[in-house]
Amino acid sequence: MRFAPSPTGFLHVGGARTAIYNELLRKSLGGAHILRIEDTDKERSDDAMTRQIIEALAWLGIEVDEGPFLQSANLQDHTAAAQRLLAEDKAYHCFRTAEELDEKRKEILGRGDSYRYKTAFDPPPREEVERRLEAGEPYVVRFRMPDEAIVVEDIVRGDVHFPEESLDDFIILRSDRTPTYHLSVVCDDISMGVTHVIRGEDHLSNTPKHIGLFRALGADLPRFGHLPLILGADKKRLSKRTGATSVEEFRAQGILPQALYNYLCLLGWSPGDDRELMDRAELIEAFTAERLGKTHGVFDVDKLKWMNSHYMASTPLDEILEHLAPFLEEAGLADADPELLRHVVELHQGRSKNLVELAEGIRHYFQESLEYDLEATKKFRKQPELPEMLETLATRYAELDDYTVESTEKAMRDLIAELDVKLGVLIHPTRFALSGSKAGPPLFDLVVPVGRERGQRRFADFIRFLRENPVTPEG
RNA sequence: GCCCCUAUCGUCUAGCCAGGUUAGGACACCAGCCUUUCAAGCUGGCGACACGGGUUCGAAUCCCGUUGGGGGUACCA
Numbered sequence: 437m438r439f440a441p442s443p444t445g446f447l448h449v450g451g452a453r454t455a456i457y458n459e460l461l462r463k464s465l466g467g468a469h470i471l472r473i474e475d476t477d478k479e480r481s482d483d484a485m486t487r488q489i490i491e492a493l494a495w496l497g498i499e500v501d502e503g504p505f506l507q508s509a510n511l512q513d514h515t516a517a518a519q520r521l522l523a524e525d526k527a528y529h530c531f532r533t534a535e536e537l538d539e540k541r542k543e544i545l546g547r548g549d550s551y552r553y554k555t556a557f558d559p560p561p562r563e564e565v566e567r568r569l570e571a572g573e574p575y576v577v578r579f580r581m582p583d584e585a586i587v588v589e590d591i592v593r594g595d596v597h598f599p600e601e602s603l604d605d606f607i608i609l610r611s612d613r614t615p616t617y618h619l620s621v622v623c624d625d626i627s628m629g630v631t632h633v634i635r636g637e638d639h640l641s642n643t644p645k646h647i648g649l650f651r652a653l654g655a656d657l658p659r660f661g662h663l664p665l666i667l668g669a670d671k672k673r674l675s676k677r678t679g680a681t682s683v684e685e686f687r688a689q690g691i692l693p694q695a696l697y698n699y700l701c702l703l704g705w706s707p708g709d710d711r712e713l714m715d716r717a718e719l720i721e722a723f724t725a726e727r728l729g730k731t732h733g734v735f736d737v738d739k740l741k742w743m744n745s746h747y748m749a750s751t752p753l754d755e756i757l758e759h760l761a762p763f764l765e766e767a768g769l770a771d772a773d774p775e776l777l778r779h780v781v782e783l784h785q786g787r788s789k790n791l792v793e794l795a796e797g798i799r800h801y802f803q804e805s806l807e808y809d810l811e812a813t814k815k816f817r818k819q820p821e822l823p824e825m826l827e828t829l830a831t832r833y834a835e836l837d838d839y840t841v842e843s844t845e846k847a848m849r850d851l852i853a854e855l856d857v858k859l860g861v862l863i864h865p866t867r868f869a870l871s872g873s874k875a876g877p878p879l880f881d882l883v884v885p886v887g888r889e890r891g892q893r894r895f896a897d898f899i900r901f902l903r904e905n906p907v908t909p910e911g
Numbered sequence: 912g913c914c915c916c917u918a919u920c921g922u923c924u925a926g927c928c929a930g931g932u933u934a935g936g937a938c939a940c941c942a943g944c945c946u947u948u949c950a951a952g953c954u955g956g957c958g959a960c961a962c963g964g965g966u967u968c969g970a971a972u973c974c975c976g977u978u979g980g981g982g983g984u985a986c987c988a
Contacts, residue, residue, distance in 0.1 A: 477987060534986065550913040551984080576986055593916070602914045602984090610986040617988050641915055641983040664917080664981080671980065699923095702937095706924055710936045729924080732981055736922050739938040749951075787950045863947045875949030 438502070440470045440630045446485060447492040447683045449735065450636055450666045450674065453700040457663065458634050459498050460701070460723040470628060471503035476511070476620045492683040496693050497716065505628075507620050514615035514623045517653060518577050518608050526652045527608060529575045531568050532557065552604045554581070577609035579619075579649060586644040591634075591661030592728045598644045606645055618642065622649040625658060634661045661725065664704060664732045674735055686740070690790030692751060692759060695744040703733045713746055741789055748794070749786035753778065756785050756794075763795040772802045780885050783877045797876070801885050806872035806894060808901065816865045817907040823899045825855065826865060830895035839888045841880045869898035 439458040462469040471493070473486050490504055521527035537553070544551045560568075569575070581603045588596040608619040615623075625633065640662040650657050668678030680686055686696055698714060706729070707714070707722040714722065748756070760781065764770055769777075780798045788794035800806060816822055832847045833839070848866070852859055867879050870886050883891065 474988065537985090545912065548912060588915095590916095596915070598915070604984090607986055612986080614986090616986070621988090636982090637916065638982055639988090642988090662916085662982095667981075669922085673981080703923065708925070710925075712923090712937055731917060731924095733924090734922055736938065739923065742938055745951080789950085859947060867948065873949085877949090879947060 438468045438470050438628060438630045439632045439634060440472050440625060440628065447489045448674075448681055449683060449686070449696075449700060450663075452492070452496060452498075452683050452696070453666065453703065454634060454636060454663060455493055455498050456496070456697060456701050457705070457723075457725075457728070458632075460720060461632060461634065461725055462501070463720045464723055464725075465632075467631065468501040469499060470505070470630065471500040472505045472507055472624060472628070473503075474617065474621070475506055475508045476615065476617055488684065492687075495687060496683065496697055498697075502628075505624075507624055510620070510624060510627070511615060513627065514620045515609065515613065517623050518615060518619060521579065521608070521652055522577060524652075525580070527577050527579050528559070528605075529565055529569060530578045530607075531560070531565075531573055531575045550601075552601070553578070554605050574611045576607045576611050578605040579608045579645070579652070581605050581645070581648050582651075586647050588640070588643045588647065588660055590640070590643075591632075591659055591725050592730055593640075593662060596640065596643075598641075603644055603648075608649075618645050618649065622646050622653065622655075626650070626653060626655040631658050632661065633658045634663065637662045637664050661728070663728065664730060666703060667732050667734050669734060669737075671732075671734060679735075679737060690763060690792035690794070691740065691744050692747045692791070694751070695740065695747040698747075699740045699743050703735065704729045713743065745789045748788050748790065751785075753782050753785070756791075757781060760791050760794060763791045767795045767799055769795065769799065769802050776801060776885060783881055783885070787877065800871055800873070804890070804893075806897065808868075808872060808898075812874055813868070813901070813905075814907060816868065817902055817905055820906065822865055823902045825851075825857075825862060826869060826895060826899050826902075829862060829866065830892060830899070833888065833895075834892055836888075839884065841884060844883045845880045865898075870894050 439462050459469055471490070473489065475486065486504070486506070493500065518527060522529075540556050541551045544556060583600055585600045586598045586603065588598070590596050606618060607616055609615055624630075643660055643662070647657060666674045668674040670678055672678070674681050680689065683696065687693075694715065697716065698719070701714075701719055702712060705723070705727055708727055711718070711722070751759075757778065764772060764777075777798075780801045781794065784794055784797045788797055829848060829851055832851060833844060836843050836847060848862055849859070852862055855861075863879050864874065867876065867882070868874055870891055871882055876882055886894070
């Protein structure tokens with residue numbers, strides 16, 4: 437039992453979702469999950485893309501049992517199949533040029549009729565075909581679609597009827613003798629013993645063609661399932677205009693693979709109860725093809741972000757560290773002290789929405805000087821007595837026997853009691869002085885990793901800054 | 912144009928197949944609580960059965976139509 441996703445180009449989130457459902461289905465039915473790269477269009481596919489797709493699938497944690505196979509490796513088989521169909525008169529030579537076809541189509545559509553190659557042209561007499569063949573005239577090979585309606589028994593949509601008039605003879609061999617997608621797919625599916633074809637809805641109207649081919653080639657039909665497409669916020673097909681579309685882009689945005697996996701899985705499927713945050717094991721356990729939805733889903737970036745925040749907080753530290761590595765490199769923190777890194781990542785992972793934010797948030801622990809956002813300092817600069825208070829605090833911190841969460845907190849609480857001010861009066865400027873930010877982990881948790889020495893320097897810097905840039909009541 | 916798919920809060924969806932619910936959950940948004948900041952968390956609020964006909968005592972649920980959205984209509988996949 438096998439499944440075949442057919443990704444082309446970069447890995448679109450729609451393709452990723454198809455791969456996820458394929459994997460989940462394979463887990464529930466057994467069999468093998470095949471990865472086949474559909475690269476029959478040599479113009480549009482290149483090795484870099486192929487590697488990118490394989491890499492993206494691996495990153496998402498999708499297991500592939502067989503492959504990756506390249507469809508282009510089997511072209512001779514596909515061509516041979518076309519010859520067989522030709523010999524059995526299930527396909528025929530067509531000498532009409534693309535321009536001729538276009539013209540005819542335009543003419544027929546122009547008078548409001550529906551175009552069909554089958555009925556638009558009379559087949560040339562056999563002798564003429566022979567003659568032109570011998571003369572070496574260019575031709576394509578068309579599959580002779582049987583004159584009958586075709587019913588697609590779709591896993592997600594039920595029976596879909598295609599009337600005979602909507603079916604046409606289509607090209608299986610181009611004039612350069614290369615097989616087209618339709619032929620290649622069916623040949624490979626047959627030779628690989630594919631039993632389930634789960635793909636995007638954009639292939640639904642191709643399916644009658646494929647069924648025709650399967651039957652003509654004397655093969656059993658696989659089960660088909662067509663998934664609704666993913667739309668952008670504008671309800672149009674998800675495109676770069678509306679935002680990120682590829683797995684790679686979300687990865688670069690600091691999204692965790694388990695978040696994207698979970699989100700994508702729930703876009704078009706639900707376990708039937710109220711569960712939403714589900715890991716791979718739960719999804720495998722709960723997945724059934726019957727619950728696959730039929731309606732187009734709008735990709736909701738906000739919900740993905742929410743899910744990602746959840747996974748940022750719940751993913752084990754070591755795993756976060758692993759995923760964070762490339763972002764650290766980008767932030768210039770590639771050789772950060774591992775021990776300090778572990779400590780601050782633990783402090784920050786739960787309050788970061790994504791890996792980019794996390795890397796940014798812990799940056800200051802690994803650099804010497806801070807840059808102040810002027811607007812953020814305004815409130816502090818309005819308090820003329822603040823520099824002196826901070827000075828006192830810094831002195832106390834310098835004199836502490838040991839520099840811990842407890843000792844620094846106690847020192848500050850003692851000081852505010854002496855000064856008879858509220859805790860907030862000291863705690864906020866201290867946070868800013870030590871981290872350059874108004875937000876972050878609980879103050880005394882960050883005091884220690886910043887360190888006493890560096891903390892002293894940062895106090896001094898900030899105090900000097902306050903004195904040099906006071907804000908008078910008038911502004 | 913023609914063929915195919917589809918229709919529940921702004922978004923993802925449960926409920927539909929086996930008609931009777933205050934139509935449930937989540938994201939987003941709003942308010943409150945908590946709080947040393949920011950998040951998180953907790954509580955509450957907002958908000959939907961596309962429309963029109965049937966069938967029925969009763970329709971989100973079954974049938975027909977309309978409208979909307981999507982896909983296809985290639986010597987692309």
